[in-house]
């Protein structure tokens with residue numbers, strides 16, 4: 513297979529685009545796709561300060577790399593959740609640190625949940641949500657910390673590494689159950705609905721997972737391969753597998769499912785959003801909550 517642009521050997525063939533590219537032109541293509549998504553969905557402007565949430569995985573590290581190469585003011589945030597199984601948190605932080613060091617110490621900060629709040633995610637999940645998976649507590653904690661850091665640091669938005677496979681798996685899940693509230697909100701950009709909540713953007717929404725993996729490989733970005741030990745077997749993995757079977761038979765099915773969904777919504781396919789709940793400011797952290805009193809995050813840490 514040869515690169516469509518220059519005829520040299522291709523490193524990747526993207527069937528959904530009928531496009532094979534060599535190393536150099538693939539890297540160029542990823543940058544261009546990302547830049548276009550940022551502009552098309554009005555994610556952020558060239559001089560905005562962007563907070564990239566980096567987990568040490570291929571998607572978020574590749575995203576950070578792409579944003580830096582595109583010239584954006586992209587700074588990192590790593591949230592240390594305290595997953596001790598397989599030294600998962602220490603290892604993933606190591607990848608983020610090496611990434612930053614190799615780039616002349618680009619700015620990034622670490623929030624260690626245990627050091628800051630007194631308990632690791634698993635500890636607080638055990639204490640609070642007996643019998644529940646740690647993942648929901650983890651999600652709540654990550655969202656809170658991302659919003660806090662973005663607010664305190666004056667960032668215009670938070671960028672996450674979600675790729676097209678992530679988005680389509682969630683879309684499939686929500687569609688099969690007609691979760692209209694979730695469908696109404698699923699978007700490449702989530703606007704800030706409160707001064708303490710940052711805008712959330714996903715510049716990789718048009719890229720397949722195998723493309724972000726190929727990008728990391730070609731760029732020599734070292735990342736943590738393993739899923740979080742608590743997330744293994746998560747239902748989205750099942751949908752990803754299902755969608756890959758569909759893609760195999762019908763190249764482009766994933767991309768077209770996602771883009772048609774966004775288009776249908778733009779063209780007026782609407783979901784009755786729940787009547788907007790009145791928001792109250794949490795007296796401790798200032799982030800909004802739907803009921804008066806402490807927010808769900810602050811309640812986690814009550815003795």
Ligand code: AMP
Nearest residue numbers: 565566567571572589590591672673674
């Ligand atoms: P996940 O929910 O693990 O699929 O991760 C989705 C996105 O959330 C990643 O691409 C990152 O941008 C961000 N993220 C996940 N875990 C962390 C973490 N520990 N620290 C900072 N950002 C994270």
Ligand code: ZN
Nearest residue numbers: 515518534537
């Ligand atoms: Zn080429």
Ligand code: ZN
Nearest residue numbers: 794797807810
């Ligand atoms: Zn609070």
